[in-house]
Amino acid sequence: MTLLSEVEERAPASVPGPPLTEAHVRGVLDVVLDPELDEPITDLGFVTSVTVTEAAVEVHLRLPTSFCSPSFAYLMASDSRDEVTALLARRDDPRALVVELDDHHDSPRINAGLAADAGYRGTFGDEAEDSLDELRMVFRRKAHTAAAERCLTGLLRLDPERAVDTLGEVRLGDLPEGHDREALVRRRAALGLPVDGDAVVLVDAEGRRPDDVPMALRRARSTRISIDGNAHFCRGLLATRYPGSEGDQAPRAEEAFVPLASLTTRPHPAKEQHR
Amino acid sequence: MYTKDGEDFYIVDAHIALWDAREENQRNIHGKQFIDCFYDYHRNLSPESEVWPYEEYLYQGGERLMKDVFTDGYADHAIFQPAYLHEFYKTGFGQSEEASALAAAHPDKLTYNHNFDPRNGERGLEQLHADAEKYGLKGVKLYTAEWHGDSRGWKLDDPWAYRYFEACRELGIKNIHVHKGPTIRPLDRDAFDVADVDHVATDFTDLNFIVEHVGLPRLEDFCWIATQEPNVYGGLAVAMPFIHTRPRYFAQIMGELLYWIGEDRILFSSDYAIWTPKWLVEAFVDFQIPSDMSEYAPITLEQKKKILGLNAAALYDLDVPQALRLPEADETATGPRDPSAADPDLVGAR
Numbered sequence: 348m349t350l351l352s353e354v355e356e357r358a359p360a361s362v363p364g365p366p367l368t369e370a371h372v373r374g375v376l377d378v379v380l381d382p383e384l385d386e387p388i389t390d391l392g393f394v395t396s397v398t399v400t401e402a403a404v405e406v407h408l409r410l411p412t413s414f415c416s417p418s419f420a421y422l423m424a425s426d427s428r429d430e431v432t433a434l435l436a437r438r439d440d441p442r443a444l445v446v447e448l449d450d451h452h453d454s455p456r457i458n459a460g461l462a463a464d465a466g467y468r469g470t471f472g473d474e475a476e477d478s479l480d481e482l483r484m485v486f487r488r489k490a491h492t493a494a495a496e497r498c499l500t501g502l503l504r505l506d507p508e509r510a511v512d513t514l515g516e517v518r519l520g521d522l523p524e525g526h527d528r529e530a531l532v533r534r535r536a537a538l539g540l541p542v543d544g545d546a547v548v549l550v551d552a553e554g555r556r557p558d559d560v561p562m563a564l565r566r567a568r569s570t571r572i573s574i575d576g577n578a579h580f581c582r583g584l585l586a587t588r589y590p591g592s593e594g595d596q597a598p599r600a601e602e603a604f605v606p607l608a609s610l611t612t613r614p615h616p617a618k619e620q621h622r
Numbered sequence: 623m624y625t626k627d628g629e630d631f632y633i634v635d636a637h638i639a640l641w642d643a644r645e646e647n648q649r650n651i652h653g654k655q656f657i658d659c660f661y662d663y664h665r666n667l668s669p670e671s672e673v674w675p676y677e678e679y680l681y682q683g684g685e686r687l688m689k690d691v692f693t694d695g696y697a698d699h700a701i702f703q704p705a706y707l708h709e710f711y712k713t714g715f716g717q718s719e720e721a722s723a724l725a726a727a728h729p730d731k732l733t734y735n736h737n738f739d740p741r742n743g744e745r746g747l748e749q750l751h752a753d754a755e756k757y758g759l760k761g762v763k764l765y766t767a768e769w770h771g772d773s774r775g776w777k778l779d780d781p782w783a784y785r786y787f788e789a790c791r792e793l794g795i796k797n798i799h800v801h802k803g804p805t806i807r808p809l810d811r812d813a814f815d816v817a818d819v820d821h822v823a824t825d826f827t828d829l830n831f832i833v834e835h836v837g838l839p840r841l842e843d844f845c846w847i848a849t850q851e852p853n854v855y856g857g858l859a860v861a862m863p864f865i866h867t868r869p870r871y872f873a874q875i876m877g878e879l880l881y882w883i884g885e886d887r888i889l890f891s892s893d894y895a896i897w898t899p900k901w902l903v904e905a906f907v908d909f910q911i912p913s914d915m916s917e918y919a920p921i922t923l924e925q926k927k928k929i930l931g932l933n934a935a936a937l938y939d940l941d942v943p944q945a946l947r948l949p950e951a952d953e954t955a956t957g958p959r960d961p962s963a964a965d966p967d968l969v970g971a972r
Binding site: 383411412413414452473565566568569570572573574575576577579580583584586587588 | 651652655656658659662663665666667772838839840841842845846864867868871874875878881882958
């Protein structure tokens with residue numbers, strides 16, 4: 348059983364013929380993630396506008412501050428360009444494509460690099476020592492860690508009597524169907540980890556199981572808190588910088604932000620007395 | 623001093639600035655973008671009553687600072703942590719002369735920390751010696767994402783940086799504040815990646831490394847490093863105002879910090895003038911981990927007192943009234959400092 352096949356891909360593999368609409372373009376941008384926040388740029392409100400004319404498709408992006416990391420900015424802008432380019436190619440659509448990042452301290456450089464399809468090193472020249480692959484991998488690993496923690500914490504909530512140590516034995520197929528499992532499966536697939544039902548959930552990015560399960564979960568929790576917190580910080584800043592942009596943001600599941608409270612369903616008389 | 627319900631709190635604001643971001647001091651568009659970014663932090667995370675008009679935000683001056691931090695605020699002592707940013711501002715962002723003069727005029731209230739940039743090589747080393755003498759430095763603030771000619775950042779474990787840390791050791795500059803915060807600069811990798819703190823903390827065990835903004839948004843990396851290095855501390859600049867906008871997220875940050883690095887290594891900061899200390903001190907004294915978040919133990923009164931001032935006072939040898947002092951917690955030097963700060967029956971707490 349491959350759980351990945353159950354996951355509904357957000358971007359359709361092929362889009363039926365004309366006319367090309369803004370919705371098609373936004374649809375493919377749904378798969379572009381902010382690497383650090385692990386959320387689609389469309390949900391975050393980072394897509395300012397999508398314009399489709401007879402001659403061209405023009406996409407504008409914006410970020411919460413003008414000093415957001417240029418490497419992350421470049422990743423999101425170039426991923427956006429790649430996705431829309433692929434969409435046009437699938438449709439055999441000859442329209443020109445313009446992707447621009449606005450209001451960033453590196454906007455001129457990034458936009459020129461995108462227009463020339465210069466790649467990361469071509470865009471930043473001598474400043475770019477490495478490719479962005481390793482940076483992207485760092486955040487893929489973190490996203491995987493956080494996704495696994497959400498799933499295992501969810502299990503614990505369903506069965507508060509379960510011993511924490513046993514969470515190291517949980518398989519993908521043991522997880523209830525739903526958003527958290529799908530998210531985990533997608534992140535495992537991105538890392539090349541197995542996605543079959545027998546695969547162990549609590550593994551690192553190389554597939555290794557931890558010696559100390561409770562400690563591994565404790566660390567995973569701080570990773571998840573870090574990512575969730577960043578997401579709220581960036582969303583808030585975007586809304587401050589661009590009044591009204593909060594309307595472009597998909598509501599973030601409350602579940603994802605402060606789920607720890609739900610862990611407290613287990614009766615704990617000693618703690619009650621303590622308080 | 624702040625007093626609430628008969629309890630006295632000795633307050634040290636461990637991260638303040640006297641900046642000049644007015645248009646006449648902006649060197650280029652980046653100078654405007656930088657202060658605008660700060661102003662967005664200020665507007666986004668402050669209570670409405672504490673939001674300043676933009677014009678006032680660009681520059682405060684010494685008199686206003688003394689009022690905000692000491693008269694209206696409750697600080698007993700505050701420490702300047704200036705960012706230089708000479709590529710963005712004509713006379714720099716942090717105002718060295720004005721701030722150090724203010725500190726010299728109020729030695730009981732203010733400590734002036736300066737900065738250095740290892741990319742200045744030998745010349746910068748000489749300057750550091752001169753600055754240490756001129757300002758009587760006990761600490762420095764390092765901003766690894768500083769632009770410098772063609773370079774847009776440096777790392778603490780660069781060979782030249784090691785020569786500067788060796789100089790700090792000789793000069794008695796023992797507190798090294800490092801900005802690791804919301805990602806604003808780096809190009810490759812991530813200049814605010816906290817891994818370089820790990821290297822220098824291991825190689826300079828006689829220096830204290832205070833990671834400002836507790837590594838946010840790299841909280842977990844910071845916590846993990848801090849558990850392994852006894853000389854790594856967490857500064858709460860920029861984390862503090864979440865107490866108002868995201869109190870439950872703030873509770874999680876505090877819960878994690880108390881678990882991983884313990885009550886003796888967390889330092890309160892307003893990051894003035896991004897925020898004013900008054901409301902942050904009031905809110906922190908009143909703050910408690912929400913009772914339904916029982917995976918974290920409640921924050922005790924003693925822990926609050928340490929975080930709000932006693933921990934920084936210890937690093938800077940400040941003369942805290944005898945009656946207000948507290949002993950260090952009996953915590954291990956490495957590893958999670960206070961596992962009992964988490965409920966042992968809950969996930970991952972053991």
